[in-house]
Amino acid sequence: DTGVSQNPRHKITKRGQNVTFRCDPISEHNRLYWYRQTLGQGPEFLTYFQNEAQLEKSRLLSDRFSAERPKGSFSTLEIQRTEQGDSAMYLCASSPLRGNSYEQYFGPGTRLTVT
């Protein structure tokens, strides 16, 4: 079990450019979540996948954001036409489908800086 991994760890981009982040969850975990964390705040929910199906999207996820999880394995989060307000830490988490626990296991995050 290597845990949740995210790539890249850091991304600096110019305003207006597109960026894509990748998340590899723990292999047996069917549930995958994306969160965004800004300075001084806790993580905020963005979207949720159960296997390959995207079942919930936050209102924080504007039309410029899109997420996929093809084949229910890794997931990508794309931001189009980035804005300075998109600068944040983007966190991915996974959890198993079964069981009574609600614990989610987080990756190290991708820190995005939009200049």
Next chain:
Amino acid sequence: DQQVKQNSPSLSVQEGRISILNCDYTNSMFDYFLWYKKYPAEGPTFLISISSIKDKNEDGRFTVFLNKSAKHLSLHIVPSQPGDSAVYFCAASAGRSSGNTGKLIFGQGTTLQVKP
């Protein structure tokens, strides 16, 4: 609308003493609560959790207390160690029933400093 609140941005305690971190919530649908610890440049790490059917859960030096009538929970760390210095987040979930996805709603975090 902040559904989960941690009103103390920071807390400083002496090594060996008790650390008490507090958290309040407003949504009565929350039925599961978790504490996460976060070091700089790392993702949050799960620490301890409690279901709404319980009022206490203990794991080693960490104990979480839940007061449903007050919509309040707290994390006790005894004894505190310098390695406990980190940001602590309280989180709540409305569970996976009735179509809920188990998403977590986080508080703003409390920075704990344990002095040697």
